[in-house]
Amino acid sequence: MTTSEQDRTTVRDADPARTEEDGAGPSRPRRALHALSRPGPWRRGRVLAAFALLLGLVMLSHARIPNGFKNLGSLVETFLPWFGLFVPVLLAAALWRRSATAVVALLLPVVAWLSLFGGLLGTSSHAGGDLTVVSHNVGAENPDPIGTARALAASGADVLALEEMTPKAVVTYERALATAYPHHAVLGTVGVWSKLPLSHTEPLDASVLQGMFGPLGERQPVDASSDSIRAIRTTVTTDRGPLAVYVAHLGSVRVNPRAGLSTGQRNAAADALARTIADEKIERVVLLGDLNGTMDDRAFDRLTSELDSAQEVAGDGFGFTWPAAFPMVRIDQILVRGVTPDSAWLLPRTGSDHRPVAATISW
Structure with missing residues (x-):
C-alpha cells in the first residue's frame, strides 16, 4: 500500500460521515436519534403494569367477585394466598424490561397481599394452655x-x-x-x-x-x-x-x-x-x-x-x-x-x- 492510500484510509476511518456511507456503522447523529426514539423507563412495560394493577385489584376486591359464574369468587378465595407468587414473576419481567412504571404498579399487589396475609408470616403462638x-x-x-x-x-x-x-x-x-x-x-x-x-x-x-x-x-x-x-x-x-x-x-x-x-x-x-x-x-x-x-x-x-x-x-x-x-x-x-x-x-x-x-x- 502506498503512502497516499494509507492517508486516504486514515481519513475515511476518522470521518464518521464516510464510515456511515461505507456501511461500517451508524453515525453519531443517527445514534442520538435512535436513543431519543426509544421509550423511556416510564413508558416501557405498560402491559406489565396493567397486569400488576389487575392482580392487586383482584386481591383487594376478592369479596366482590361474583359466584354466579362457576363459583369463581370462592375458587379465587380458596387459592388467594398463592396469588402472591405472581409478584416476583412480574417483578422479574419489569426489571428485564427496565420498566419503572411496572415496578411502581407492583406496589399495589404487594400491599394488598401483606394486608391480607402479612400477619401469618410471623408467629402468634405462645406457651401455656389448659x-x-x-x-x-x-x-x-x-x-x-x-x-x-x-x-x-x-x-x-x-x-x-x-x-x-x-x-x-x-x-x-x-x-x-x-x-x-x-x-x-x-x-x-x-x-x-x-x-x-x-x-x-x-x-x-x-x-x-x-x-x-x-x-x-x-x-x-x-x-x-x-x-x-x-x-x-x-x-x-x-x-x-x-x-x-x-x-x-x-x-x-x-x-x-x-x-x-x-x-x-x-x-x-x-x-x-x-x-x-x-x-x-x-x-x-x-x-x-x-x-x-x-x-x-x-x-x-x-x-x-x-x-x-x-x-x-x-x-x-x-x-x-x-x-x-x-x-x-x-x-x-x-x-x-x-x-x-x-x-x-x-x-x-x-x-x-x-x-x-x-x-x-x-x-
Missing part, C-alpha cells in the same frame, strides 16, 4: 391406620377428632387408642377420643344437616347407625367446666372446567352447622374437622362470624394441610368460641392424604 385438641382426616384409603393412631396418641392431645373412618378402620383405632384415651364416641364416619369424660353425644349428619330443622327450626331425629353421619356433637367434662365439641366432615368440593367449583352441598352444610353452633347453650365451643374449604372462602362467613380460627389467632404460617405430599390449602380446621387459642400447629404426616392439625386452648 387443653390440647387434634383433628385429623385419617383417610379412607390410609394404608397404615395403626401407625396413624400411634402418631396421634404420641401428640399428647387431650381430645382427638377423627374423620373419614371406614367401619373396619374404626375397630383398629378403638383398639390402638384405648389405653391413652379411655373415653370415646364414634357415629358414622367421625369420632372423638378423649382423656376426659364425654357425655351428650349426638349425630349431626352434615350431608343432610339442612333437613334436621323443621319449618319452625325444631330439631329432627337422625339415625345414629347411618354410615352417612359426617358430624357429631359431644360434651367434654373438664375441671373448668363443660366444653362443647363439634366434629364435622363437610361435603367434598370438585373443580372441573364445565361446572367450575362445585360446592353446593358443602355450603348448605356449613350454613346449617353455623346455625346449630349459634344455638349452642354451652359458652365454650370447639369445632374440629375437615371442612373442605379455607376460611377465606365466603361460603364460611356465617361460620366464622360465630367462631375464631385457632390458626389465624395463634398459628405459625399458613398451616396448609392438603394434599399431604405438597400442601396447598388449609381445609382442616380448628375453630373456637369462648376459649383462647394459645398455639396452633401441624403434626407430622401420617398415611392419610391430609395433615393433622393441633391447637392448645385456655380458659
Whole structure:
C-alpha cells in the first residue's frame, strides 16, 4: 500500500460521515436519534403494569367477585394466598424490561397481599394452655391406620377428632387408642377420643344437616347407625367446666372446567352447622374437622362470624394441610368460641392424604 492510500484510509476511518456511507456503522447523529426514539423507563412495560394493577385489584376486591359464574369468587378465595407468587414473576419481567412504571404498579399487589396475609408470616403462638385438641382426616384409603393412631396418641392431645373412618378402620383405632384415651364416641364416619369424660353425644349428619330443622327450626331425629353421619356433637367434662365439641366432615368440593367449583352441598352444610353452633347453650365451643374449604372462602362467613380460627389467632404460617405430599390449602380446621387459642400447629404426616392439625386452648 502506498503512502497516499494509507492517508486516504486514515481519513475515511476518522470521518464518521464516510464510515456511515461505507456501511461500517451508524453515525453519531443517527445514534442520538435512535436513543431519543426509544421509550423511556416510564413508558416501557405498560402491559406489565396493567397486569400488576389487575392482580392487586383482584386481591383487594376478592369479596366482590361474583359466584354466579362457576363459583369463581370462592375458587379465587380458596387459592388467594398463592396469588402472591405472581409478584416476583412480574417483578422479574419489569426489571428485564427496565420498566419503572411496572415496578411502581407492583406496589399495589404487594400491599394488598401483606394486608391480607402479612400477619401469618410471623408467629402468634405462645406457651401455656389448659387443653390440647387434634383433628385429623385419617383417610379412607390410609394404608397404615395403626401407625396413624400411634402418631396421634404420641401428640399428647387431650381430645382427638377423627374423620373419614371406614367401619373396619374404626375397630383398629378403638383398639390402638384405648389405653391413652379411655373415653370415646364414634357415629358414622367421625369420632372423638378423649382423656376426659364425654357425655351428650349426638349425630349431626352434615350431608343432610339442612333437613334436621323443621319449618319452625325444631330439631329432627337422625339415625345414629347411618354410615352417612359426617358430624357429631359431644360434651367434654373438664375441671373448668363443660366444653362443647363439634366434629364435622363437610361435603367434598370438585373443580372441573364445565361446572367450575362445585360446592353446593358443602355450603348448605356449613350454613346449617353455623346455625346449630349459634344455638349452642354451652359458652365454650370447639369445632374440629375437615371442612373442605379455607376460611377465606365466603361460603364460611356465617361460620366464622360465630367462631375464631385457632390458626389465624395463634398459628405459625399458613398451616396448609392438603394434599399431604405438597400442601396447598388449609381445609382442616380448628375453630373456637369462648376459649383462647394459645398455639396452633401441624403434626407430622401420617398415611392419610391430609395433615393433622393441633391447637392448645385456655380458659
